[in-house]
Amino acid sequence: xxxxxxxNKKGFRAGAAVVxxxxxxxxxxxxxxxxxDPGSAGAASRQNVAQPNGTDNSGHGPAGRPGQPTGIPEGxxxxxxxxxxxxxxxxxxxxxxxxxxxxxxxxxxxDVKATFCMVGPHAKAHPDLVKKVVAAGHRLCDxxxxxxxxxxxxxxxxxxxxxxxxxxxxxxxxxxxxxxxYYRAPGGAFTPDSRRIAAxxxxxxxxxxxxxxxxxxxxxxxxxxxxxxxxxNGPTVLFHDGGGNRAQTVEALDQVLAWLGNQGRPTGFPxxxxxxxx
Numbered sequence: 001x002x003x004x005x006x007x008n009k010k011g012f013r014a015g016a017a018v019v020x021x022x023x024x025x026x027x028x029x030x031x032x033x034x035x036x037d038p039g040s041a042g043a044a045s046r047q048n049v050a051q052p053n054g055t056d057n058s059g060h061g062p063a064g065r066p067g068q069p070t071g072i073p074e075g076x077x078x079x080x081x082x083x084x085x086x087x088x089x090x091x092x093x094x095x096x097x098x099x100x101x102x103x104x105x106x107x108x109x110x111d112v113k114a115t116f117c118m119v120g121p122h123a124k125a126h127p128d129l130v131k132k133v134v135a136a137g138h139r140l141c142d143x144x145x146x147x148x149x150x151x152x153x154x155x156x157x158x159x160x161x162x163x164x165x166x167x168x169x170x171x172x173x174x175x176x177x178x179x180x181x182y183y184r185a186p187g188g189a190f191t192p193d194s195r196r197i198a199a200x201x202x203x204x205x206x207x208x209x210x211x212x213x214x215x216x217x218x219x220x221x222x223x224x225x226x227x228x229x230x231x232x233n234g235p236t237v238l239f240h241d242g243g244g245n246r247a248q249t250v251e252a253l254d255q256v257l258a259w260l261g262n263q264g265r266p267t268g269f270p271x272x273x274x275x276x277x278x
Contacts, residue, residue, distance in 0.1 A: 082268030093242030209234025
């Protein structure tokens with residue numbers, strides 16, 4: 001499935017349809033950030049928040065149907081498996097043949113592992129890049145088929161197809177039995193059903209605490225400053241390797257990783273099976 005113009009925070013335009021921009025409002029405590037869609041009566045339902053204890057004992061699987069327990073909580077993850085003051089680097093919207101290799105080079109330079117949230121058709125189009133990501137020790141995350149930031153307003157069966165079809169394409173591209181460990185809703189458009197579908201299929205819902213807004217191309221310095229300013233909100237940082245020119249992102253990532261090293265802050269992966277920190 002093809003994509004055309006990158007239109008908003010993390011959305012694509014197919015034909016003439018335009019998805020409205022979303023504004024991320026970060027809280028000032030660890031593990032909380034809420035995504036607000038201006039002018040939408042249902043904006044409060046669009047959340048990128050940690051759920052209490054990160055668990056749900058409903059025992060339901062995809063589309064709300066009973067399923068086998070996977071040990072993966074349905075709560076949205078923000079915390080790091082490495083604990084302490086570790087930082088999770090997450091990279092969205094790829095893979096991209098121009099920018100993903102450059103991001104991988106920067107990560108290799110600092111010996112940092114990251115989580116790559118991939119769009120299904122992009123993974124299918126560039127299986128070589130998916131394999132490189134896995135071979136370098138990074139983790140995979142499902143970012144749906146069409147990057148529909150309004151999927152929280154769509155039927156459950158649509159959400160299920162968006163999530164599970166993308167998972168299949170990413171894992172096929174990765175090969176060698178590689179698995180997708182996380183699911184990140186486009187624009188933070190999570191629903192209880194989408195979280196349940198993801199968890200029932202072995203993927204931890206994944207949020208973020210620091211939105212660099214690199215998709216807006218505000219300049220390298222602005223991207224770096226956003227990380228330094230918002231890192232107190234929590235450990236998971238959002239960058240992009242897809243959706244447009246990411247030269248600023250590549251340079252900013254280099255500077256951010258150097259800064260984190262100087263601060264003595266390690267990096268890690270988001271929690272998968274553990275409850276999210278309060």
